Amino acid sequence: MKLYDYPPAPNPRRINIFVAEKGIEIPRETVDLGKQEQLTDTYRSKNPACDVPMLELDDGTCISQIRGIARYLEEAYPQTPLLGQTPTEKGRVEMWDHLAFMNGMLAIAEVLRNTSKGFINRAMVGPHDYPQSPELAERGKARIAHFFEDFDQQLAKHDYIAGDFYSMADITTLVTCDFARWIKVNIPESCTHLLAWHEKVSARPAVKANP
Ligand SMILES: N[C@@H](CCC(=O)N[C@@H](CS)C(=O)NCC(=O)O)C(=O)O
CATH class of the missing domain: 3.40.30.10 (Glutaredoxin)
Structure with a gap:
């Protein structure tokens, strides 16, 4: 492998x-x-x-x-399950992982790939070339702000993103929050639940080993 x-x-x-x-x-x-x-x-x-x-x-x-x-x-490798254990947990991990990717990761990519000189004609990942679009970059900035607010609200109710257990949804959300720094955006001070969660999951050995 x-x-x-x-x-x-x-x-x-x-x-x-x-x-x-x-x-x-x-x-x-x-x-x-x-x-x-x-x-x-x-x-x-x-x-x-x-x-x-x-x-x-x-x-x-x-x-x-x-x-x-x-x-x-x-x-x-079923040890240390990260995609949920019960049908409900599995559904919720898929749901929140997908939301973090779609509404967070792709929103940041929308800004980065439509503004950076390094991505001229490479505005999308994949085999096909696409030109950059300034309008999409602007929309991406608004979407990132909403991503932070929505995930902060979820963490006001739960210890982790998909519920009260650590999962792939936390990994995707953490990486997304850190990826936002690439476009000089940080978690807003007002998102206190998201900030506390970010500090907690960043301290995990697996996260520290993959900065
Ligand atoms: N939807 C893909 C996303 C993978 C992706 O976007 N990878 C980026 C690196 S973060 C990439 O390979 N980019 C290649 C490129 O920019 O052409 C997945 O789930 O694996």
């Missing part, structure tokens, strides 16, 4: 924390996004989505997309 990784980027960090929480050792191969190695023919033939992370199994099966990778690892 091999994990195709690029540690500086936020989505690979999600899986790296997930793997560390489970205590699994997986060999890594770096796909340097700075050199656009995700777009080479060799990598594309394994992962047509042209993104990282990606997991290659010993029989050559390739699984991309964090939901796919996390699901595989959760089933293959």
Whole structure:
């Protein structure tokens, strides 16, 4: 098994924390996004989505997309469950992980990829090129503010994002909050529940090992 990784980027960090929480050792191969190695023919033939992370199994099966990778690892290594244990927990982890990705991670990406010179004509992750759009960057800023408020409200009611247990939804939300710093946005002071939760989950050894 091999994990195709690029540690500086936020989505690979999600899986790296997930793997560390489970205590699994997986060999890594770096796909340097700075050199656009995700777009080479060799990598594309394994992962047509042209993104990282990606997991290659010993029989050559390739699984991309964090939901796919996390699901595989959760089933293959059930110790330290991170995707919920009961039907209700599993549903809630999926729900909140998806909300954090859609409303947080993608909102930040919307700002970054539509403003940074490094992403000219690469406004979207994937095999296809798209031009930047200043309007989308503006919308992204508004969406990030709402993401912080909505998740702060959830944490006013629960110790963790999907309920009273730590899960993949916490990992995605944590990585999203840290990713916001890339566009010089921090968790607002008014989001006291989110700030307290962020301090708590940032202290976990698996998180500290994957800064
Ligand atoms: N939906 C994907 C997101 C993966 C993703 O966006 N990865 C970024 C790094 S954070 C990437 O590979 N970017 C390649 C590019 O910018 O072309 C997943 O769930 O794995």
